[in-house]
Every structure is written in C-alpha cells, then in structure tokens.
Amino acid sequence: MTGSQGPAEGVDHVLGALADPMRRRILDLLAAREGCTATALAEELPVSRQAVVKHLAVLDAAGLVVGRRAGREVRYTVRSAALDATARWMAALADEWDRRLDRVKRAAEQAERDAT
Template sequence: MSDGRRGAPEAVDGVLAALADPTRRRLLDLLAAQGEATATTLAEGVPVSRQAVVKHLTVLDAAGLVSGSRVGREVRYAVRPAALDATARWMAALATDWDRRLAHIKRVAEAAERDAG
C-alpha cells in the first residue's frame, strides 16, 4: 500500500477513524469508567445532545468498539476491547518496524562517518 498503513486490516482502519473524533474518545472513556451506560447518561458527560451521542455510539459500534444491549426500554452500551486491542497490537508492530528502520539508518550513518574520517 502506498498510504502508509502497510498491512493494516480494515478493522484497524475503522477503529482509527472512529477514534479520530474527540467526542467518541470521551464516550469510550466514560463507558470504560462506568462499565455500561445509556445514551442519556453518557450525554451528561459530553457537550453534545443525546441524539448526537447516539450517532457517535453508532460509529463506535460499527468499528467494534462498543456494543448495545436492550434492557427493557433502554439500550445499555459497553466497551468491547477486542478491536482496540487489535489496533494497539498493530500500532506496536508498526512502532517496532520503525525502530528497526531507524536503527538501520543510524548504523549506516555511523559507518559512513567512520569511513569518511
């Protein structure tokens, strides 16, 4: 791929797109702290309407980051960590790859400096 995401599965793309929004990150933080919550409860912790919270939760659900389950008339949302864990593993592998590349560049530069001196 030429877009810099070499090998990133589609699920990672969805997670990164969902996490790009600060309101969605805040909703995940709130859910992680509360365990589970309704959209109404979550709306109390963010500066957007309940309807906007529901739209954000829909994006988070599509990315596999939250799930909603009906309890009576309410829908309770909870964090689903698997997609976030997979994204963190992908990012760690990417960081390791860059560390390896940078170490190689450093060795080449040091060798060139020794040869020139």
C-alpha cells in the same frame, strides 16, 4: 467488526472512529462504567442525546462498543478486542520503524568511520 473484515480494515475503522474527540470522550466515560445509556452519557457531555446515539453507532460499527437491550433501554459497554488489535498493529508499526531507524543509524556511523 464483522467477521468479513480483514485486520487492516478493522484498524482503519477503529482509527477513524477514534479520530473524533467526542467519541474518545464517550469511550472514556463508558470505560469508567459497567454499562451506560445514551441518555446518561448525554447528561455528562455538551451534546444532545441524538448526537451521542450517532457517535455510539460509529463506535459500534468499529467494534469499539456493544449495545445490549435492558428493558426499554440500551446499555453500552466498551469492547476491548478492536482496541487490542489496533494497539498490536501500532506496536508492530513502531517496531518496524525502530528497525529502519537503527539501520539508518548504523549506516551513518559506518559512513562516518569510513570518512575518517
């Protein structure tokens, strides 16, 4: 994620990147390792190395992975900051819905008491 992105835009990019099951699988594989190349990932996935590279580019643009050159290879690792920000946004959204549902519940209970 670039510094010019707002929080909502960052969340949108993360959710868009995570919408694809192959990208989620790539993240799972990367999370289980310290660093991994696109070639090594492709050996464990039912897609080509080129497809893995394209998925990694989307994950990188969303701030979910970072690639570092090590000689002739690029080793990718997971960046947790974007996931953490998205998790915080989702928790805040869940809290807001819990408050709304609690208000609806209290209103319904009050209406039931008033009816009796």
